[in-house]
Amino acid sequence: MRRMTARPANTHQARLLRLLRDGGPNSRAQLGDQVDLSRSKLAVEVERLLETGLVVADGLAASRGGRRSHNIRLAPGLRFLGVDIGATSVDVAVTNAELEVLGHINQPLDVREGPVAVFEQVLAMAAKLKASGLADGFDGAGIGVPGPVRFPEGIPVAPPIMPGWDGFPVREALSQELGCPVMVDNDVNLMATGEQHAGVARSAGDFLCVKIGTGIGCGIVVGGEVYRGTTGSAGDIGHIVAVPDGRPCACGNRGCLEAYFSGAALARDATEAAQQGLSAELANRLETNGSLSAADVAAAAAAGDATALDLIREGGNRTGQVIAGLVSFFNPGLVVIGGGVTGLGHTLLAAIRTQVYRQSLPLATGNLPIVLGELGPAAGVIGAARLISDHLFSPA
Amino acid sequence: MRRMTARPANTHQARLLRLLRDGGPNSRAQLGDQVDLSRSKLAVEVERLLETGLVVADGLAASRGGRRSHNIRLAPGLRFLGVDIGATSVDVAVTNAELEVLGHINQPLDVREGPVAVFEQVLAMAAKLKASGLADGFDGAGIGVPGPVRFPEGIPVAPPIMPGWDGFPVREALSQELGCPVMVDNDVNLMATGEQHAGVARSAGDFLCVKIGTGIGCGIVVGGEVYRGTTGSAGDIGHIVAVPDGRPCACGNRGCLEAYFSGAALARDATEAAQQGLSAELANRLETNGSLSAADVAAAAAAGDATALDLIREGGNRTGQVIAGLVSFFNPGLVVIGGGVTGLGHTLLAAIRTQVYRQSLPLATGNLPIVLGELGPAAGVIGAARLISDHLFSPA
DNA sequence: ACTACTTTCTCCACTCACAGGACAAAGGCG
DNA sequence: CGCCTTTGTCCTGTGAGTGGAGAAAGTAGT
Incomplete structure (x- = not known):
């Protein structure tokens, strides 16, 4: 199959391509309803897109009471x-x-x-x-x-x-x-x-997306566009100080969020708890696997292990405190929690929500959903x- | 004088008005260098602006080796x-x-x-x-x-x-x-x-402007535009938790930044210190004025009073810690400190800088100026x- | 003073994007 | 079978914008 060579020649064509990407196949008439162009102009641009091969016309749609429309769709071979x-x-x-x-x-x-x-x-x-x-x-x-x-x-x-x-x-x-x-x-x-694009933030303009995996980071979206900061390091919240003069962190400072909660910190704390005999459940898993991961803690928590639940709650509290600060500062319309530790599920989410709703301003939290990402990996x-x-x- | 009635009819005219506002009087040729329009089109738009009375042509500029240009400027009566x-x-x-x-x-x-x-x-x-x-x-x-x-x-x-x-x-x-x-x-x-527009942030695209007055707030500028958040409360950093489970704050929470530092907190702490006999300088001023303000603390610090300097440093440290978190999160190209307490000057600034440069990521602070606002009130x-x-x- | 060159500004013809209406094609419905 | 609806095409008029020719108004050299 021939690969995509052409690019849209103008903003109209770009707009049409994105509409077809996000809305699937559409007739010319349906496209016209969305782009504020005359039908004639639209037909011209569609024609040019057809010539480039970026879109194809395949078949007729069912009638809606009049002449049947031609389906316009993005080239099916694009990958x-x-x-x-x-x-x-x-x-x-x-x-x-x-x-x-x-x-x-x-x-x-x-x-x-x-x-x-x-x-x-x-x-x-x-x-x-x-x-x-x-x-x-x-x-x-x-x-x-x-x-x-x-x-x-x-x-x-x-x-x-x-x-x-x-x-x-x-x-x-x-x-x-x-x-x-x-x-x-x-x-x-x-x-x-x-x-x-395809998950919980579909209709959000300004939102935060906190990813808790091996480390912790935060995607910032302003007006539908990702904000990357002056040097590209925006959203690097793992080393925000959660506890002044707190635990030492690998970065050299003390009290960083990542020293308290992240996939790595959780595994470490769970291992420690298992070795200290605080949790039979975790000790069992440590014995079996040789090491513990965030997934083990999630499983232990699901089985009702109190120590595992405590670890998750405490981590969620720390994370929630930091997010509360970010919510006050950024006033997002939505906060998404995702990443590897999403498996910790609602125990984690509840802890984060509690902190944010308690600490941030009512005006900022009044209508603020805090939800888990729905797309996973x-x-x-x-x-x-x-x-x-x-x-x-x-x-x- | 007749008031401004007309508005620019299109984006070109709007662009020209802003250029004249920000760059002062300009000839048509100079404007043409800045707007990427043909001279003919530009002349048409200028002519229309002249007709509306939004701009006027007053006098000829000095020759630069050829025909002298007409000065175009915004209507001098606009207020x-x-x-x-x-x-x-x-x-x-x-x-x-x-x-x-x-x-x-x-x-x-x-x-x-x-x-x-x-x-x-x-x-x-x-x-x-x-x-x-x-x-x-x-x-x-x-x-x-x-x-x-x-x-x-x-x-x-x-x-x-x-x-x-x-x-x-x-x-x-x-x-x-x-x-x-x-x-x-x-x-x-x-x-x-x-x-x-006219101060230290003239060339900054993404920056933060921390205003420390009676309270503490932060202006957020993204790509040259003020970011206001979903409900208009973005930048409300006064009640970010600076010390978990710290001092009670008027808002009902504990450990808020404003409980530690702001014009009001500084006045309160200074009064307390004066009453406890920690500072003769502050006690004197309290006696004279009946109460203390941030300006009194500034004056005492300028006179070398150790207690006043400590108060400023401690407040600066708390504020700096919070700003450090915001810098990690937002990765601005500039941080401006302003508001009523600007009188505390470089003692405050030094404390803030120390915290930010120590706690934030090197990539975010590497080329980050932290400066006082230059416009004052x-x-x-x-x-x-x-x-x-x-x-x-x-x-x- | 005259010429050559520069800069500023105006005028005009040509191009192109786009709108909007007329019209053809293709269907549903009574 | 006529009438209406929807979809899509064709064609012409309009207005935005470009680019070049040239006029206007100056400087510098001879």
């Missing part, structure tokens, strides 16, 4: 690659032009092995998806990395948990390897983008596909 | 009213179309007396400025109030320190009284706008004038 690189695992997925996930692979990974090794693995996973017949090539790829990114160039800058990536030209290198356009962003921003890859499609569906 | 209502005082100023302050009055005031009493005073001050010959009427007015505002309607919502204002239609009422268009915003946002009124001029200089 986007979504890659979400985490600290300890990687997700790779293929989507169609409507950003529906056609195939999704997750594999363990150590991001510290550096970009070369990681990309080898990612390319192998992409090849596997291709081999399974889901795609015969990619029209674009979005990449999420667990650290700050200089966005326009797609280059990680001073990423704490992946020092070997500092300055590595991810965008350029992967574009070469894959032979298609590539965009790179922080993994937390992509999760926010994913939940905005798909959020990142959908966000990645959305990122590259936004890029490709804008005027060249 | 904006800037009003900055604080908790305990009010600033009213008149500006010309270039937002230069022509006259400025400050008077004490108790905002809790409610909108009717306050507006009576404000209107009297405006009349005084008119009587002094600086204006014979106003083409627009910007109003700053110390609380959250539903921005489009210009109505305060649930303002903690001015409960009598809740739901009062400030914009509509003042528009009636003044007979000109009015825009209303939070005082902190207007300070940020003022420093952005003029920031608010200039911001107010800028607010209404932005409104009037946009297509109707």
Whole structure:
């Protein structure tokens, strides 16, 4: 199949492509209702899009009381690659032009092995998806990395948990390897983008998306656009001080949020509790697996283990305190909680909600939903596909 | 003089008006260099603006080696009213179309007396400025109030320190009284706008403006635009928890930043210290004035009083800790400190800087200036004038 | 004073985006 | 079978905008 070569020639075409992406197939008339263009102008732009091959007309829709309309849809062969690189695992997925996930692979990974090794693995996973017949090539790829990114160039800058990536030209290198356009962003921003596109944040303009995985980060969306900050490190809330002069943190300061709660901190605290004999449930699991993870704590909590529940509650309280501050500051319309620890579920959510509703201003919390993300591990890859499609569906 | 009646008919005209406002008189050729329009089109739009009376051509500029150019400038009779209502005082100023302050009055005031009493005073001050010959009427007015505002309607919502204002239609009422268009915003946002227009933040895209007066607030600017949040309460950082389970605060929670530092907290702590005999300097001033204010603490600190300096340092440390968190979260390109306590000067600034540079991530602080505002009490009124001029200089 | 060159501004013809109406195509319904 | 509705196409008029020619008004050199 021929790959996507053309780009929309103007903002009208870009607008139409995004409508077709987000709303699925549409007739010219339906498109006309959404774009404030005359039917004649619209027909011209659709015609040009048909000529480029970016969209196709396939078949007639059912009549709605008059002449049947032609279905216009994005080229069915378009394929986007979504890659979400985490600290300890990687997700790779293929989507169609409507950003529906056609195939999704997750594999363990150590991001510290550096970009070369990681990309080898990612390319192998992409090849596997291709081999399974889901795609015969990619029209674009979005990449999420667990650290700050200089966005326009797609280059990680001073990423704490992946020092070997500092300055590595991810965008350029992967574009070469894959032979298609590539965009790179922080993994937390992509999760926010994913939940905005297809998850709980669909109708939200200003919202926060807190991702609690190995570390803690926060995606910030202002007026529907991801806010990345001056140097690309916005949302890096893991090292906000939760307890002045509190526990020492790996970063050198004391009392950072991540020293109290994150996937890593939770595993550590659970191990400690198990070794001190505070929880038979956790001790059992430690014995069996050799180590504990956030998932073990979630399982123990589900089984009613008091220690596990306490750990989750305490972590949720700390996190909630920090989020409460952010809510006062940012006054979002929605807060989404996601990431690896979503498995901790409503115990965690309840603790966070309690703190936020108690500490933030009534005006800011009055109508503020605090909810779990609904896409799980798909959020990142959908966000990645959305990122590259936004890029490709804008005027060249 | 005839008041401004027309509004720009399109974005080009709006753009030209703003260029003339921010850059002063310009020739058609100079304007052409800035707007990416052909000279012919530009001449047409300028001609239309001349017809409306929004701009005038007055005289010829010196030759730069060729034909002398005609100076185009905003109508010299345009006058904006800037009003900055604080908790305990009010600033009213008149500006010309270039937002230069022509006259400025400050008077004490108790905002809790409610909108009717306050507006009576404000209107009297405006009349005084008119009587002094600086204006014979106003083409627009910007109003700053110390609380959250539903921005489009210009109505305060649930303002903690001015409960009598809740739901009062400030914009509509003042528009009636003044007979000109009015825009209303939070005082902190207007300070940020003022420093952005004519102060230290002139070239900043994303920045924070922390105003420490009777309370503490923070103006948030994203991409050159003030961010107000979902319900207009963004930047309300006074009740972020600085010390978990710390001092009780008037809001009912414990450990709020404002319980530790603000004009009011500083005055209270200084009074306490004076009564406990910790500082002869402060005790003296308490004796003389009957009460202490932030200005007294500033004076004592300037005189070398150790207790006063300690109070400032401790407050700066608390504030700095909170700002450090905001810097990690928001990753601004600049932090401006302003408000009534700017008189505490570099002792305060040094404490804040120390905390932020120590606690925030290197990537976020690496090139982050933290500076005092340079406009002082003029920031608010200039911001107010800028607010209404932005409104009037946009297509109707 | 005269010429050559520069800058500023105006005028005019041409292009292009776009709207809006007329009209054709294709269906449903009584 | 006529009438109405919906969809899509064609065509013409309008107004925005460009770009070039040239007029206006100056400086600098000879």
